[in-house]
Amino acid sequence: MDIQILLGIQIVADIVLCAAIVVLLRRSAAGMKERGTGAVDQDLKQLRDMLDESQQAAARFLECVEESRKSLKGLFYQLEEREKTLKELLRMGETPHVSGDPSAKTDGKSAATPSDRYGEVIALHRRGMSGSDIARQSGLPEGEISLILDLERAKGDSPAGNRKIAKT
Numbered sequence: 001m002d003i004q005i006l007l008g009i010q011i012v013a014d015i016v017l018c019a020a021i022v023v024l025l026r027r028s029a030a031g032m033k034e035r036g037t038g039a040v041d042q043d044l045k046q047l048r049d050m051l052d053e054s055q056q057a058a059a060r061f062l063e064c065v066e067e068s069r070k071s072l073k074g075l076f077y078q079l080e081e082r083e084k085t086l087k088e089l090l091r092m093g094e095t096p097h098v099s100g101d102p103s104a105k106t107d108g109k110s111a112a113t114p115s116d117r118y119g120e121v122i123a124l125h126r127r128g129m130s131g132s133d134i135a136r137q138s139g140l141p142e143g144e145i146s147l148i149l150d151l152e153r154a155k156g157d158s159p160a161g162n163r164k165i166a167k168t
Contacts, residue, residue, distance in 0.1 A: 121148045 117138060124134045131149065135142040 118148050121145055122152050125149055125152075 117140065121134055121138060121140065124137065125131075129137070131142055131145045134140075135145050138145070
């Protein structure tokens with residue numbers, strides 16, 4: 001194609017676009033004249049009403065956020081108090097029971113430290129209790145009871161363990 005043909009097509013396209021813009025501008029100006037100033041005032045009033053409604057909604061939203069913040073703050077303080085209470089209860093539960101019997105328990109559950117619990121398991125076994133009875137009394141799983149007793153037998157500290165090791 002020749003450059004002059006392309007240039008001619010470009011000029012014709014520009015003229016058509018300019019004509020379309022002029023036509024659109026005239027139509028929009030005529031539409032504004034038909035609507036008159038009353039329509040513009042009505043549109044402005046609707047815009048102001050929408051702005052007022054959005055400001056009221058924003059104010060309500062902020063009030064709700066503030067109420068939620070206060071509620072969460074109250075819940076936070078309640079949780080802190082409960083946490084303090086639980087920590088105090090745990091600390092009280094960890095203190096050793098003062099009595100003549102080292103295997104005595106304060107609440108029917110096992111003592112606070114693992115070595116105390118394991119010693120209690122071994123002591124109960126030496127008294128002739130079965131693994132399931134020890135598990136029920138100490139609150140430990142039967143598998144853990146069995147493991148503790150097997151380890152004690154392997155160490156050779158338990159008289160019952162010594163007999164079993166000697167037999168095998």
